[in-house]
Amino acid sequence: MPKGFGGPPGWWARRFRGLEHRLTIPRQSVIDVLSKTSKHLSAEDIYLEVHKVYPMIGLSSVYRILEWLVQLGVVMKFDFGDKKARYELIKESREEHHHHHLVCRKCKRVIDYTEFINDEVEFIKKAEQGLSKKYNFKIEDHIIQFRGLCSECKETE
């Protein structure tokens, strides 16, 4: 795997080997872009980034690849209220990078936060146990968002 393609060399190759999933250059490139940022990129953002290093990429491929990664549980897809989906790689060291979002309803700015994760994990664990039992529902992940006004938008109210 060429240097600069997302994570420790071979990591993604190993991640996908054996599955009937090929780690092609377009796929590598998308993963690479996602792995290099903590921003919340839209499909088009990602397309433009990949395009810089791999200009023959097609926008439809980006959408296809993102959907593939979401299905595989490698990427999370978010809706922050502007009308495009935003994507974020789920980091390996989940515990380290587990976080949620503050979303400004006005400017749509998004702030990652990791505070209170311990309290959260405790609360979530209990809730997940109870809910999955009661509703016979297999819980795979969760979303927590606080919504309101960011410091900037609070001024201009």
Add this chain to the structure above:
Amino acid sequence: MPKGFGGPPGWWARRFRGLEHRLTIPRQSVIDVLSKTSKHLSAEDIYLEVHKVYPMIGLSSVYRILEWLVQLGVVMKFDFGDKKARYELIKESREEHHHHHLVCRKCKRVIDYTEFINDEVEFIKKAEQGLSKKYNFKIEDHIIQFRGLCSECKETE
């Protein structure tokens, strides 16, 4: 206000009186539909329901009215991963009806749950305090979703 238009007679009229907001028949009708269901209706669902009782309603009015209600903090707008927005009236007795959602990633079914609300309120209160201070962010509401597979979809896996 005609009987059957959403809640105790005069309630919504009082709710909006004095604001420069008119409680017209299209607006009443939309509120009425939302107040009579616990489903998570899309704009078009609402349009079709209102249309039954007020056939001259326009779809664009429904969108406009829903946005207005969201701005007023009377209605919440959700994204459950199918690609249309869904709307839910925020009930007066918030404590009573405060709930969150289990969302099936496969069939997009949505289950309301109210369990663990006490634990949640405690956790949320603490988090809100800390986060709003640290990030100088005015928190207005929050979203919690558990996502995964409903009992049906778990079978066909």
Add this chain to the structure above:
DNA sequence: GTTTTTAATGAGAATAATTATCATTACCAA
């Protein structure tokens, strides 16, 4: 009540994110 002013509506066109289609290309396994 009638007129004046303003806000809200409804039809339809326009927008824009996402999906579907399909011919071409890259990849893998004999």
Add this chain to the structure above:
DNA sequence: TTGGTAATGATAATTATTCTCATTAAAAAC
């Protein structure tokens, strides 16, 4: 190599949502 399959990229199609604008309804002024 060669055959079979999976992935890609260009493009068209879809579809939820927003915009525009002439018409209508509501409140305010008279």
